[in-house]
């Protein structure tokens with residue numbers, strides 16, 4: 001397997017944050033993953049970098065000033081008595097104001113921004129940030145354990161030097177925050193594979209395809225519970241191959257949410273580690289600059305196994321890994337088999353009933369037939385930032401094409 005230059009972003013502080021007792025999101029999983037990557041002696045094969053922490057200004061390239069300011073100020077003690085701020089920006093027990101919240105967001109977003117920058121400079125073929133992938137966060141509010149949308153920030157960074165970016169999301173949940181941010185542009189094609197029926201956030205239907213210039217550039221593949229490796233691959237590969245051939249992305253961002261694995265605490269798919277990693281291998285083989293990000297994943301041992309294995313896929317040593325785990329600081333988390341694996345089970349696969357899988361695949365591919373070949377950026381004069389305000393855009397509106405152009409030009413200090 002040909003070599004790739006891999007940049008790996010990790011901040012040793014990330015594992016110390018906690019969403020609070022009983023919360024399923026455990027930042028410790030990033031530390032356990034890193035520990036396993038190191039125990040397999042993978043670090044020498046990558047450029048290992050502790051990323052700068054994203055600043056509030058960098059976050060406002062997508063998020064509203066007031067939301068970022070709130071995250072910067074809120075503490076567990078003040079969250080409840082902030083005048084409406086607590087409820088308006090943080091929704092319920094999913095998104096608590098935990099100790100160090102802003103620092104956590106800053107590390108997560110800093111890693112994804114640094115990964116995008118490394119791709120922009122051409123210094124890496126693949127850039128990894130397992131602390132990223134927080135795909136639900138909206139411009140003005142937290143959602144689904146996500147506060148700052150590091151993925152949108154990274155894609156905006158990639159758009160400075162790339163005409164078209166492909167975003168792929170294999171998390172159990174729909175990547176709604178990223179889809180919404182780019183719903184009206186053809187410069188980002190978002191493609192999410194997820195459970196939609198009776199599942200948070202409830203969006204991501206096949207017929208949800210984008211708006212205006214973005215029509216056809218949001219692709220949704222909703223599965224039913226019990227998805228197997230075979231099911232997933234039979235849809236993922238033809239859909240992504242078609243998009244690669246016709247959209248011709250200059251860069252790809254793959255959100256590797258691990259709650260689509262079998263046995264996840266919140267998910268109900270039946271993917272093995274190998275089946276999940278086949279998506280990474282498929283994109284690596286496409287040989288397009290690639291950013292790998294984390295995401296959901298609540299059975300911590302499985303999360304750490306799959307992200308360790310996908311790090312090996314990125315480097316190109318996955319076939320050589322010993323499935324018997326090397327000694328490491330968290331070995332007890334992997335008992336009683338102490339193996340690099342995610343065991344599948346015999347749960348019912350609802351996707352093969354009533355021809356659901358085949359009919360969904362055909363509907364998605366039918367939609368893709370409208371996709372024009374490789375749209376290029378319009379060369380029109382981009383209106384000034386004031387144009388966006390005169391368009392009456394409110395903080396809750398998704399970024400439309402002009403708004404996107406304006407924010408990119410502002411980032412480039414062209415506005």
Ligand code: EL8
Nearest residue numbers: 021022023024093094144145171173200266296
């Ligand atoms: C659960 C929403 C799903 O449990 C978020 O499900 C998915 C995020 C993701 C669940 C829980 C859910 N929230 N996206 O992976 O890709 C529907 N929330 C929850 C929050 C706090 C908690 C327990 C469950 O701890 C408690 F507050 F109870 F202590």
Ligand code: ZN
Nearest residue numbers: 171173259296
């Ligand atoms: Zn998820």
